[in-house]
Amino acid sequence: MPLQYNEYYNEQTGLTIGLKKLLFSKQSEYQLVEVYETDTWGNLMTIDGMVMLSERDEFVYHEMISHVAMFTHPKPERVLIIGGGDGGTAREVLKHPSIQQVDMVEIDKTVVEASKLHFPGVGDFNNPKLNVLYEDGIAYVKNMKKPYDVIIIDGSDPVGPAEGLFEKDFYQFCLKALTPEGVLTAQTESPWVESYYPSMKKVFSALDDLFPISKMYLNYIPLYPAGMWSMACASRSEDPLGDGVLQRAESAQNILSALSYYNPDVHRGAFALPNFVKKIIQ
């Protein structure tokens, strides 16, 4: 085992993480899933050499991909998560008392297996409202039977099995799979990694074509390339910065008091985009 994990996002530039032990390594039908014990980030999951989450920083990604959509929708009852095999997104969604059912469609059982073994604080897999399906998320959305209030696209980078999650066809299926007030969020890569600009442009131009409301928002994820991460929020009718959204969040003190990143100020502030970021998707 190497002593350090390296992920380069621009030639020889990237992140280095000190390692203590390899805990899990399995080549699934789709990808190589590995878990390391690290020096200061707790356990770390990587897929095909890309950081997915660490125990120490996972709260940022999971809170921000979930609660922005969950508070934007006036009363989310049915939620679909595409990907999200580590369980962290479902854990956050399940904190909302209006929830009746969360369907998590993860293509690769190995991710869930690794999470159950090595990220005990991340998944809430025994929650009776959580329904885990091991299927292709794109096919699932295409054939969806009953629409969802919130759809969260929690896939990995636009290479390998997650590539289709950045295509317009897929977002067209998502639109049909949402209730009229439905809200969609997706992870959309780092604004500092130029090789992902084409995927980012593709996603935001598709969302812009399909949804009357579509916005990018940002959050700081230390173990993702360059530490700045973008996400998308789209809806036919619900504006994530609309009247009532932040008040709704503000009044949910039972949820907010246990969070480490998200709060109503952060929700609003995350949609403030630096000029160079706006240019990427213009």
Place this chain on the structure above:
Amino acid sequence: MPLQYNEYYNEQTGLTIGLKKLLFSKQSEYQLVEVYETDTWGNLMTIDGMVMLSERDEFVYHEMISHVAMFTHPKPERVLIIGGGDGGTAREVLKHPSIQQVDMVEIDKTVVEASKLHFPGVGDFNNPKLNVLYEDGIAYVKNMKKPYDVIIIDGSDPVGPAEGLFEKDFYQFCLKALTPEGVLTAQTESPWVESYYPSMKKVFSALDDLFPISKMYLNYIPLYPAGMWSMACASRSEDPLGDGVLQRAESAQNILSALSYYNPDVHRGAFALPNFVKKIIQ
């Protein structure tokens, strides 16, 4: 020369930057100043093994440490920069037409020398309104003769010569060196690096004691530890989120149109602190 520059902020975890060439290396009276040509970040300056700036990402730090204070003050004419030897902060300050004089007090001439040679787009050293002094910033503020509208503490990390820039005594001198409407900003390290928490707490508790208004704000700097960077803004009378500040910024389209990071939305959004960040300085 190594092929990669490594800066570890938590044991063996940190940043790795691909290098092409060593361009400058000088042990000054105070510190080791080096400049490398990198793979994808242009030229990179390091001091005692800590990243100071790269040509590609310097705009974030320099715009955010300058324009927040410059728009918070109703009409900044006299500005003091402590440190800031690369010249980038002065360059941003000088974009404001109300400016009459900028005094930059840099302890180490070597930093200015390296910048003039290898960061031609960063400094605006020939600007007649800029007055560069090679002195100890703390002593300078202590003996200040005519007060300033804005003071910007643009020092390096709280080890070595910049240590005193994190002490309460120093901020007491700053308070005296400010006009009644004066505004101070300072760089205050990464909220993900626990070893800097004592310094961060010390600064914010000092500012809180001394200034009626003092707030933390954040920005994303890819080549600084963990990519999330904090800054402080403090004043006797001017609230960086007060009425008029954002309108003042909004109306300065001649300045805004040439910026890559700062805009009035980003100004406001930067003050939205994630819960875990608030806890550090509570």
